[in-house]
Amino acid sequence: MSLLIDFYLGKLPNRHNKSLYDIWALDKFWLENDHHYIQWLFPLDIKSSCNLYAPIITKAEREIFSNSDQLKKNQIRSLDLMLDFFGLSREGINISAQENLNIKDHIWLKRGGHNHLRITRIIRSLGLCSQISFAKAFQATVIKLGQEKGKVEPKTISYWENALLNLD
Template structure:
């Protein structure tokens, strides 16, 4: 018997909307202003297994959702496209399969390089979501890149980097 597709999976596949009526393709078209100032999209692009106190309408990644991500190349590609969007926002880019700072990276425009802020929470969420959704290598690449870039170019606290380091290490046994 086939189970009904969750609203999260429908959203990720471009067949459904978030709680504000937006398709994933609309969020992928956000510019840097909206990526910084809209606080309700990140939970839809990078779902995790816990409810957020910042968006009561955000989906929680279920065991069935995780299984769907593990089994679907299309879902994994959608999450990779979402990561590409956020990499650009963070002043990062892909080069030969690795994540590096872009030529435009600077602490003034890329405020995640400063101490504190909601972007540090977003980074933790992205790392955890990628790992929970079976994209362990991608999660690790992103984690290592943001830690390295933060140390070299930023003023990010050791506490924030510690959260980034732990974001994918306390997953339950279903992720292996």
Template sequence: MSHSISPLIDFYRGEAPDHQERTIDDIWQLDAFWLEHIHDYIQWLFPIPEASRFNTFAPLLTDGICEAFAEDTALRERQRHSLDVMLRFYGLTREGQAVVALPELDIATHIWLKAGGHNHLRISRIIRSLHLCHQPEFAASFQQAVISLGTTQGIVSAQSVAYWRNANRH
């Protein structure tokens, strides 16, 4: 086990748990019910530089962690696996670098297609984290998909869409 610059990197490598003693593999195995109702894992899967008001134990994305993602293909691949977990939760999937809707995507069952809610904040975080963790192509494809689907198949608020549009600009 190699020592890293951060508990977040150790977590991402599968070498240490999060603040609730869950490994990344444990989180990847959560079903849709738990992904919806547990609110303190998303900050570990998709870190950003700002502190979370929902999870004070979440690590922050630092310049050193960004560099680690830039230099380590395995870290970026593992974050793409985290993206795949969340895409399934949102009724989406990746086809190469493109993000597309699964056949079962439906406004009646996918809460993120509604006007508001915590999933809109999660989506903003995912876009921003992917961008900052040196995966701008995946940030852009996810961003494009949620904006397009949220405004054509859902009733996503203009405010949420604006946050999504701006999520990869910082």
């Protein structure tokens, strides 16, 4: 197996000595201020400019994700963690705003910021890991709420709209 797959199965910690279970237990302050966990929860097929030790998901690892119910289940649990952080919730495939969603407490609704990059990463990673229905549901929700309840710039919306292009 690979380090990424072993991490996602809960067998090994990441390069920052955090297990998948450690990350799932973190509070919102930590999720906002740490910049090393998101690349492990939602790996991409390109190098991270923020974390030199972040995994890059390979075609072989994508195939393993595609065929593993446990890996997909664990990634959806990671999605749920981030949805709550963003003031969102999920029921089945449906993603919606929590009652307390507001621009003051959920800074992704403001202009700019690293959470916009995180959202793009999550959308794309879900697509890369054969979770396209969840990727599209999350994508549609953040685009709608970003426009209706937030001040998200059109350029950011465009990144979110294009995050699922060229998944091959």
